Amino acid sequence: MSKLVGTATEALRGAVRAAMEAAIADGTLPQADLPEFALEVPADRAHGDWACNAAMVGARAFRTAPRKIAEAIASHLDLSGSYFERVEIAGPGFLNFFLQRKFYGDVLKDVLMCKETYGHSDYGAHKRVMVEFVSANPTGPMHMGNARGGALGDCLAAVLDAAGYDVWREFYVNDAGNQIEKFGLSLDIRYQQIYRGDAVELPEDSYHGEDILDRAKEFAAIYGDKYLAEDEKTRRAALVAYALPKNIEKMKADMAKYRIVYDEWFLESRLHKDGEVADTIAILRDKGLTYEKDGALWYNAMKFGAEKDEVLIRKNGMPTYFAADIAYHRNKFETRGFDKCIDIWGADHHGHVARMKDALHAIGIDPARLDIVLMQLVRLMRDGEVVRMSKRTGKAIQLADLLDEVPVDAARFLFNMREANAQMDFDLDLAVQQDAQNPVYYVQYANARICSILRALEKDGISFRDCTDAELAKLDSSEETELIRHIASYTDEIVAAAKDYDPARITRYVITLATLFHKFYNAKRVKGEEDGLLHARLLLCVATRTVIENVLKMFNISAPETM
Numbered sequence: 001m002s003k004l005v006g007t008a009t010e011a012l013r014g015a016v017r018a019a020m021e022a023a024i025a026d027g028t029l030p031q032a033d034l035p036e037f038a039l040e041v042p043a044d045r046a047h048g049d050w051a052c053n054a055a056m057v058g059a060r061a062f063r064t065a066p067r068k069i070a071e072a073i074a075s076h077l078d079l080s081g082s083y084f085e086r087v088e089i090a091g092p093g094f095l096n097f098f099l100q101r102k103f104y105g106d107v108l109k110d111v112l113m114c115k116e117t118y119g120h121s122d123y124g125a126h127k128r129v130m131v132e133f134v135s136a137n138p139t140g141p142m143h144m145g146n147a148r149g150g151a152l153g154d155c156l157a158a159v160l161d162a163a164g165y166d167v168w169r170e171f172y173v174n175d176a177g178n179q180i181e182k183f184g185l186s187l188d189i190r191y192q193q194i195y196r197g198d199a200v201e202l203p204e205d206s207y208h209g210e211d212i213l214d215r216a217k218e219f220a221a222i223y224g225d226k227y228l229a230e231d232e233k234t235r236r237a238a239l240v241a242y243a244l245p246k247n248i249e250k251m252k253a254d255m256a257k258y259r260i261v262y263d264e265w266f267l268e269s270r271l272h273k274d275g276e277v278a279d280t281i282a283i284l285r286d287k288g289l290t291y292e293k294d295g296a297l298w299y300n301a302m303k304f305g306a307e308k309d310e311v312l313i314r315k316n317g318m319p320t321y322f323a324a325d326i327a328y329h330r331n332k333f334e335t336r337g338f339d340k341c342i343d344i345w346g347a348d349h350h351g352h353v354a355r356m357k358d359a360l361h362a363i364g365i366d367p368a369r370l371d372i373v374l375m376q377l378v379r380l381m382r383d384g385e386v387v388r389m390s391k392r393t394g395k396a397i398q399l400a401d402l403l404d405e406v407p408v409d410a411a412r413f414l415f416n417m418r419e420a421n422a423q424m425d426f427d428l429d430l431a432v433q434q435d436a437q438n439p440v441y442y443v444q445y446a447n448a449r450i451c452s453i454l455r456a457l458e459k460d461g462i463s464f465r466d467c468t469d470a471e472l473a474k475l476d477s478s479e480e481t482e483l484i485r486h487i488a489s490y491t492d493e494i495v496a497a498a499k500d501y502d503p504a505r506i507t508r509y510v511i512t513l514a515t516l517f518h519k520f521y522n523a524k525r526v527k528g529e530e531d532g533l534l535h536a537r538l539l540l541c542v543a544t545r546t547v548i549e550n551v552l553k554m555f556n557i558s559a560p561e562t563m
Helices: 004-025 068-074 099-119 143-163 178-199 210-221 231-255 266-272 275-286 322-336 348-361 400-406 408-414 428-432 439-459 476-488 490-500 504-523 531-554
Strands: 050-052 084-090 094-099 130-134 167-174 264-266 291-292 298-299 311-312 340-344 370-375 377-382 424-427
Touching: 004 050, 004 068, 004 084, 004 094, 004 490, 050 424, 068 084, 068 094, 068 143, 068 504, 094 099, 094 210, 099 348, 099 476, 099 531, 130 143, 143 167, 143 370, 143 377, 143 400, 143 408, 143 424, 143 504, 167 231, 167 424, 178 231, 178 476, 210 231, 210 439, 264 266, 266 275, 266 322, 275 291, 275 311, 275 322, 291 531, 311 322, 322 340, 340 348, 348 370, 377 428, 400 408, 408 439, 424 428, 439 504, 439 531, 476 504, 476 531, 490 504, 504 531
Parallel strands: 130 167, 130 340, 167 264, 340 370, 377 424
Antiparallel strands: 050 094, 084 094, 291 298, 298 311
């Protein structure tokens, strides 16, 4: 894994601190506590490779003008042994630092040494993190929100893994409670209608999807009218026992087609069978946070600032979804010991965030250990118009329909191009285009172009080899320097994406990487240059390909060598 940029910036931070201490020691600066300062990459690299605001933030501590502080730092600065060759003072006192050529060569060497682990770090210190995502209701097919949530959750988990966390992917299956009761009722009515027609009416608040009718027909094909003679409870239990595993199996197949593999499909029913729901309710009761009203058991959520209290057990004796959800999160933290849990929810669940965190606090779990990523809606577009129906089926588009129409590479990449909190349009026409307008094609083409360069050189008997520092120093054009700088920033980008729970940051990173490579390719040639420059540029191509492939592999997107 690469720590080159971190090493360089930490050395620079130490050199700035040492310069301030030396200036204080000889009286150039007055005695004062050293200020905390920032190092950052300037928007305009003409102003340096790294900028430091130590003089600006030190003005109050030293009671001195920033420009004078900057001059004191610069005059006492020792950059020997670092990757930096000089410092310039700009404006009222900004310190701009410039890298030596050796840094750029060492970046490329670092990529070639680390290979598939380039970009990885130990930032997460192997803390155990669960990412729970999609968790669609198993009573029906998965939809477009699940398509976006799947890409977002899986790619976030991959980013966290690369940033040094121990990551667990989980799908929470709501196979108990009120929705399963409704599922059984809906299947029962559809089953009876097969034999009794519309004499049996489907209630308005039940499930009306075609999938319910299909499952009822499948059941009837196996058992005939046998269950008409059974009592309602037996009949519905049999229908659910048949249909629910079929639906879960279909969900697993859809996720597998989407290249998502979970560490666990956690069943809500397990929480009821193992007594975890009852135990959690008992904890709330023992803390004096429950009361009975209208035959139901309530949780006193208003005690923690909520707008209203919540039902834990309905008057029919059935625990609510909220009660099971508290028990589920208690299971995550206390039973299985995750340090951090990240839930990806639809934006329509925003009202549930505070009450879930408050409930954790109520049972003695630090709510800061739970983070919720709220995901906005996605609109499917074709020919500039919103699409709601599948061309193939004429029905509402499901995840399975999307994956039949759009390449998985494109779906995973395009759904991961915007932050979760931004509403997005998914362009079906763009997703199937095989040209540079399609972002995933554009990135994959950069990879294939590099492979083509390597094949062409191999035909001429030129193969990749290590380069000397002197040869790598020949990579001094703006196109080459920009490309290497971007490669060097990859580890920091992964850490930033992990901090912000924003894997789209890496998608944007690799698009920029492809852009910078195409810019380099169009401005410079590899074949035909003198031997030292040829091999230096060849090494740059190989390093670029390595990073592109690392990103695509991390996000489970293919990296074709020919296109």
